[in-house]
Amino acid sequence: MEENLITLTIDGKTVKAKPNTTILTAAREAGIDIPTLCFLKDINNAGDCRMCIVEVEGRRGFTTSCITAVAEGMVVHTNTPAVIEARKTVLDLILSNHHEDCLTCIRSGNCELQALARKYNVRKIRYTGEKIDHEVDDKSPSLVRDFNKCILCKRCVATCKKVQEIGAIDVAERGFSSCVSTVENRSINDVDCTFCGQCIESCPTGALHEKESIDELWAKIRDPETTVIVQTAPAVRAGLGEEFDLPIGTNVTGKMVSALKALGFDKVFDTNTGADFTIMEEANEFIERITKGGVLPMTTSCCPAWIKFVEMNYPEQIPHLSSCKSPHQMFGALLKTYYAEKEGLDPKKIYTVSVMPCVAKKFERQREEMKNKDGLYDVDNVITTRELARMIKEANIDFEKLEESQFEDPMGEATGAAAIFGVTGGVMEAALRTAQDTLTGKSVDAIEFKDVRGGAGIKRATVNVAGKDVRVVVASGLKNARKIMEEIKSGKADYDFVEIMACPGGCVVGGGQPIKSSKIRSEVDVRELRSAALYTIDEKSTLRKSHENPVLKKIYADYLGEAGGHKAHELLHTHYEKREKYNLD
Amino acid sequence: MEKKYDEFMQGLFKEYKPDKDNLIQMLNEVQEHYGYVPRDAQEALSNFLGISMAEIYGVVTFYSRFSLEPQGKYKLSVCLGTACYVKGSQKILDRIVERLHIKEGETTPDGMFTLEAMRCVGACGLAPVFTVNGEVYGKATVQKLDQVLDELMKN
Numbered sequence: 001m002e003e004n005l006i007t008l009t010i011d012g013k014t015v016k017a018k019p020n021t022t023i024l025t026a027a028r029e030a031g032i033d034i035p036t037l038c039f040l041k042d043i044n045n046a047g048d049c050r051m052c053i054v055e056v057e058g059r060r061g062f063t064t065s066c067i068t069a070v071a072e073g074m075v076v077h078t079n080t081p082a083v084i085e086a087r088k089t090v091l092d093l094i095l096s097n098h099h100e101d102c103l104t105c106i107r108s109g110n111c112e113l114q115a116l117a118r119k120y121n122v123r124k125i126r127y128t129g130e131k132i133d134h135e136v137d138d139k140s141p142s143l144v145r146d147f148n149k150c151i152l153c154k155r156c157v158a159t160c161k162k163v164q165e166i167g168a169i170d171v172a173e174r175g176f177s178s179c180v181s182t183v184e185n186r187s188i189n190d191v192d193c194t195f196c197g198q199c200i201e202s203c204p205t206g207a208l209h210e211k212e213s214i215d216e217l218w219a220k221i222r223d224p225e226t227t228v229i230v231q232t233a234p235a236v237r238a239g240l241g242e243e244f245d246l247p248i249g250t251n252v253t254g255k256m257v258s259a260l261k262a263l264g265f266d267k268v269f270d271t272n273t274g275a276d277f278t279i280m281e282e283a284n285e286f287i288e289r290i291t292k293g294g295v296l297p298m299t300t301s302c303c304p305a306w307i308k309f310v311e312m313n314y315p316e317q318i319p320h321l322s323s324c325k326s327p328h329q330m331f332g333a334l335l336k337t338y339y340a341e342k343e344g345l346d347p348k349k350i351y352t353v354s355v356m357p358c359v360a361k362k363f364e365r366q367r368e369e370m371k372n373k374d375g376l377y378d379v380d381n382v383i384t385t386r387e388l389a390r391m392i393k394e395a396n397i398d399f400e401k402l403e404e405s406q407f408e409d410p411m412g413e414a415t416g417a418a419a420i421f422g423v424t425g426g427v428m429e430a431a432l433r434t435a436q437d438t439l440t441g442k443s444v445d446a447i448e449f450k451d452v453r454g455g456a457g458i459k460r461a462t463v464n465v466a467g468k469d470v471r472v473v474v475a476s477g478l479k480n481a482r483k484i485m486e487e488i489k490s491g492k493a494d495y496d497f498v499e500i501m502a503c504p505g506g507c508v509v510g511g512g513q514p515i516k517s518s519k520i521r522s523e524v525d526v527r528e529l530r531s532a533a534l535y536t537i538d539e540k541s542t543l544r545k546s547h548e549n550p551v552l553k554k555i556y557a558d559y560l561g562e563a564g565g566h567k568a569h570e571l572l573h574t575h576y577e578k579r580e581k582y583n584l585d
Numbered sequence: 586m587e588k589k590y591d592e593f594m595q596g597l598f599k600e601y602k603p604d605k606d607n608l609i610q611m612l613n614e615v616q617e618h619y620g621y622v623p624r625d626a627q628e629a630l631s632n633f634l635g636i637s638m639a640e641i642y643g644v645v646t647f648y649s650r651f652s653l654e655p656q657g658k659y660k661l662s663v664c665l666g667t668a669c670y671v672k673g674s675q676k677i678l679d680r681i682v683e684r685l686h687i688k689e690g691e692t693t694p695d696g697m698f699t700l701e702a703m704r705c706v707g708a709c710g711l712a713p714v715f716t717v718n719g720e721v722y723g724k725a726t727v728q729k730l731d732q733v734l735d736e737l738m739k740n
Contacts, residue, residue: 161637161640166637167636167637167638167639167640168637168639169639170637170639170640170642170643171643172639172642172643172646172647173646173647174646174647174649181639181642181643181646182639182642183627183637183638183639183641183642184624184642184653191638191639192637192638582628582638584624
């Protein structure tokens with residue numbers, strides 16, 4: 001379609017671009033970088049920050065390249081002395097109202113504002129004046145909002161409102177008082193936030209971050225009386241390497257396990273084993289519902305942000321949720337019961353830690369329902385992939401030079417089915433593998449369900465399971481989750497099984513994963529690269545069906561009894577409750 | 586969600602379509618009716634229009650015509666625009682603060698007066714001006730203000 005292209009000149013280079021392309025996109029596609037701050041591909045292009053200004057011949061003043069479409073014959077200059085000076089002034093103005101505590105800031109070294117200040121050699125802030133002074137909101141177990149670091153780029157607002165369609169935060173007030181706020185500027189803990197953490201992933205500075213729980217963890221690791229057991233979620237191994245400058249999508253399982261051992265964890269296990277338990281229980285629950293006329297469609301329950309979303313927005317649809325706990329909760333429950341018993345450990349002296357690609361898991365672990373009958377939490381601490389990386393750095397471990405090692409026996413074995421839990425569609429695929437074997441009573445070879453793979457927000461498929469057509473839906477992102485819930489609510493749902501993950505693309509791009517700059521997110525598909533790492537693990541696994549995991553077989557035989565049985569229900573299942581969206585009184 | 590709303594709100598829901606674009610107009614009516622935008626009304630509008638509470642809060646706090654607190658029976662607005670300011674309107678404002686013991690944006694505990702500073706009302710020829718519930722008092726002096734306040738306090 002050559003004839004439809006627009007020809008323009010950028011920095012002396014002839015560039016062809018499709019109509020309606022912005023100058024920014026056209027320049028980047030031609031290999032000419034323009035700095036940005038508020039721009040976030042497909043999510044935010046508001047033209048607010050003015051970092052991306054350029055000069056266009058024949059136009060007065062500067063042109064904001066992220067919101068200006070290319071035109072035939074346009075002559076653009078991205079790097080004139082005037083442009084550079086203006087960008088410096090923009091930075092100067094932003095920094096004049098910024099709390100400059102870079103040394104101790106959680107985003108130091110990975111902050112887009114800091115990077116630009118460095119790039120433009122900002123040595124002195126010329127403007128001084130009043131500075132915003134907001135109270136830091138650290139009341140929630142998952143998220144911390146430090147508005148003093150906010151530069152009003154509104155990337156978080158766009159993410160919450162447009163990508164997730166929650167709108168827990170928005171811009172309030174006016175002029176100098178403008179700020180990103182919840183309703184009545186309440187704590188994020190008291191409003192309709194699901195703790196998906198996608199806002200953190202979109203924040204260029206340290207204004208939004210996870211509630212760190214590293215200090216408490218160090219204390220437990222150093223306490224000789226406590227047995228500290230760690231487990232790591234599938235998606236962590238596909239992201240952690242990036243914090244040590246490895247390419248996106250590098251599978252670092254072996255080095256990660258070595259690092260965890262070096263950090264002083266007493267036992268290093270795999271949440272994937274927990275995921276295999278989840279599949280056993282969930283597939284069983286699904287078969288029960290289908291054969292005995294239970295509530296359908298059944299939806300997955302591994303994602304705590306999704307659960308909170310349903311509890312707040314669709315309480316009357318709670319019976320559609322699987323009663324299965326999420327994998328790390330199941331595994332934590334087994335560690336404090338079965339494993340403690342077997343190893344002769346006092347459960348009170350076991351401290352269980354989950355490394356998760358997620359901040360909602362921090363909320364999930366402290367839910368009252370996640371305590372066992374002795375009042376002990378299944379999981380005592382949840383840290384994000386980022387926090388683990390910080391601990392490894394703090395311990396002065398040279399990650400890249402680590403030898404590879406394996407998860408420990410007897411509870412460290414997991415299948416390929418579990419590995420793909422970290423990807424949208426993965427839980428569905430894993431469940432179908434087990435369901436078809438269970439229903440046919442034999443080992444079916446066709447185990448790759450390609451229809452439920454890929455990055456689409458909603459995937460619908462009809463799969464043949466043991467001669468029966470099962471209609472499934474896979475949705476990721478809460479905007480899509482809402483669409484599915486509306487279908488279910490209005491009785492239009494003509495499917496049986498639904499997988500939902502709150503983060504668009506699944507846990508590989510969860511709110512606890514390494515934060516990628518706007519520039520990287522413009523250039524590569526982070527989700528795809530990290531997902532590929534997990535699918536490769538699956539392909540290379542000898543065991544690719546959860547029910548074939550020997551650890552499971554043994555624990556069901558020795559301890560739990562049947563999947564869905566009494567003991568399994570006590571330890572591996574939970575319940576949900578209607579939750580108020582707002583707690584304002 | 587199944588909260589019962591008062592007659593006024595129910596009437597509003599009959600009058601307007603649940604279209605996001607109606608937010609400002611509906612907020613206007615709410616402000617007019619209650620004298621402020623109560624939280625219950627914000628919640629009702631949020632449910633009716635499918636707009637998040639945070640967004641409605643953002644709109645209410647952006648426009649000075651909306652307030653989150655009940656307003657006094659008499660709204661005293663002092664113009665601090667250039668012309669009025671040069672002609673000494675700060676003294677008028679200070680006098681109100683002194684007499685009523687409220688600051689800008691506040692309401693007296695008895696619910697009688699709300700004080701606010703405003704920009705130009707387009708009556709610069711009458712500077713300095715203040716308004717009471719929109720009624721303009723021009724060429725104002727502290728004495729003139731005192732008379733007006735005394736009069737209002739009798740009611």
